Amino acid sequence: MSDSLTFGIDEAQEKIEKLTEKLVEAKGIANELTSTKIYIQDTRKKDLDHYIEEIRLDFTRTFHHEPEGFYLVAEGQNGRCQISLSKRKSFF
Numbered sequence: 001m002s003d004s005l006t007f008g009i010d011e012a013q014e015k016i017e018k019l020t021e022k023l024v025e026a027k028g029i030a031n032e033l034t035s036t037k038i039y040i041q042d043t044r045k046k047d048l049d050h051y052i053e054e055i056r057l058d059f060t061r062t063f064h065h066e067p068e069g070f071y072l073v074a075e076g077q078n079g080r081c082q083i084s085l086s087k088r089k090s091f092f
Contacts (some may be wrong), residue, residue: 031062 059067 056067
């Protein structure tokens, strides 16, 4: 009886170790995504709301999730502008 119990514990411990490895891998990927900068040169002239929606949809198609916590940074000769890509419309 104790042998089967020990085997069950060993099996569970192996599964936990595999899950821990996957979590470490996922954390690394998440850190890479949060520190990635994507530069887009776009000369189209559009309404700002339409432009934000288009960029948000491109992000969703590319990364398969909503861009919560991500924002578009526009830099030009006259300064810098940050625009939130989340649907909550929060501005930084």
